[in-house]
Amino acid sequence: MNDSPPAAVVLDVWCELQCPDCFSALTDLDLLRERYGDRLDVRLRHFPLDKHRHAFAAAQAAEEAAAQGRGWAYAAAVLARTGELGERGEELLVEAAAGLGLDAEEIDTALVDGRHILAVDADHAEGRAIGVTGTPTYGIGGRLLDASSSQAGVRERIEEIADGLLAG
Numbered sequence: 001m002n003d004s005p006p007a008a009v010v011l012d013v014w015c016e017l018q019c020p021d022c023f024s025a026l027t028d029l030d031l032l033r034e035r036y037g038d039r040l041d042v043r044l045r046h047f048p049l050d051k052h053r054h055a056f057a058a059a060q061a062a063e064e065a066a067a068q069g070r071g072w073a074y075a076a077a078v079l080a081r082t083g084e085l086g087e088r089g090e091e092l093l094v095e096a097a098a099g100l101g102l103d104a105e106e107i108d109t110a111l112v113d114g115r116h117i118l119a120v121d122a123d124h125a126e127g128r129a130i131g132v133t134g135t136p137t138y139g140i141g142g143r144l145l146d147a148s149s150s151q152a153g154v155r156e157r158i159e160e161i162a163d164g165l166l167a168g
Helices: 020-039 055-067 071-079 082-088 090-099 104-113 117-130 154-167
Strands: 009-015 040-046 137-140 143-146
Touching: 009 020, 009 154, 020 040, 020 071, 020 082, 020 154, 040 055, 040 071, 040 117, 055 071, 055 090, 055 104, 055 117, 071 082, 071 090, 082 090, 090 104, 137 154, 143 154
Parallel strands: 009 040
Antiparallel strands: 009 137, 137 143
16 A cells, blocks of 8 residues: 655746746646645746847846745746836846845856856757747646647646646
8 A cells, every 4th residue: 555645746837037928827827836735846947939038048047046946936026027127138137136035146147157058958958849839838747738829728727637647
């Protein structure tokens, strides 16, 4: 008899921090976290799009924020200001870090020294390899759910897949 809890289900969220649709997805992600707790491992995966000039820098800054223990909080803070990011760029990225109590100077240094470029490039390459074309896109249980044109029904589909994986 196995009394151990089921392993966490991984939900990869292919996101771009200058994407207003990714900001809209945060509500669903919060509901999923609330429902599943630590049974759902929600992972931020970077998929910066060429059409957004500051997306690559934002992804690098988010990696540094994650290294400081606040990756998702930082991503949410930047996503809440996507329009402003388009206008202010790296200045906003550093300001958002300071607003969360992160080491903003270290975020700035990480943008200069490029320490997270390989991690962002690896996420982007993996996303392309599995068929990600826009953001947000979710990966769960070997399935890819593209929500780049509409978030409608996506959370319910994720729940259906997660429930099946957790029951199995």
